[in-house]
Amino acid sequence: MKTFSIGEVAKELNLTAYTLRYYDKEGLMPFIERTASGTRLFKESDISALKIIECLKSSGMPIKEIKNFIDWCSEGDSTLQQRYDMFMERKAIVKAQMAELKKTMEIIEHKCFYYKSALDAGTEDVHKDAKIEIPMPN
Amino acid sequence: MKTFSIGEVAKELNLTAYTLRYYDKEGLMPFIERTASGTRLFKESDISALKIIECLKSSGMPIKEIKNFIDWCSEGDSTLQQRYDMFMERKAIVKAQMAELKKTMEIIEHKCFYYKSALDAGTEDVHKDAKIEIPMPN
């Protein structure tokens, strides 16, 4: 079976080797095998697992909680319910993040218009109101 | 004009007074007035400005960059272009974040199905493949 070095995996996942060793130290990678001399050997399935870890990370999950999940994976079928619940909870969290980000986007887009028209007029005074801009109720 | 104490503003924005003082120390609030004895007096327009700061923060902008923006605001019309450019850049960044979050959501939803069916079957073995689950190319 083909294996990969820590450097290759780091490049593929846009991480550094430092970061991968840090994850390993934090217990996120109990499944990585080693050569006799201690070098980590990453399999395709390890890279897939790392992608899940990246997914959880980008959903805002802290590393210690990701470790819980990894531990549950090692414990087998008795933890299926926990893992299901965890992903359902993540789903709700990501949904809320999407809503939040949408609101953020709306304000930013409003600001783009605001500065576009100020720029066209040559002065911010076209928006009569306070200097540091009201979020515009309209 | 009605003003608010730091505690009132903190409550309204779901921040702590510590955080607001920290922002002030970092130069994010050069516009806040004080009483003779030094207590901060927040106006409605200050709260609006703080909402913009929160918006930029939730777009992932670090506090030091937000400070640049606040400084530009104080400098007046000569910085309109920078501010416009900044919001256009933010818009692109938030758009990318939304795309990323959507991908994250898709993986998580897939995992919800994965664990639902494993739970129904009573074992993860229904998904014949590796223990730590492949992101499913389908």
Add this chain to the structure above:
DNA sequence: CTAAGCCTTATAGTTAACTCTAGGTCAAGT
């Protein structure tokens, strides 16, 4: 007139997630 409950400053501590350094091992190429 004093105690509660705000507020103030300066400064120290915390936490997460890296990020790097030092000192060493190992395998491949010249």
Add this chain to the structure above:
DNA sequence: ACTTGACCTAGAGTTAACTATAAGGCTTAG
């Protein structure tokens, strides 16, 4: 044989964004 470069560990350092503490000052209700 020896050098090069990637790997290893342990542990120290960094950064951002808070978060808390200590010591003290105003204001108002009893």
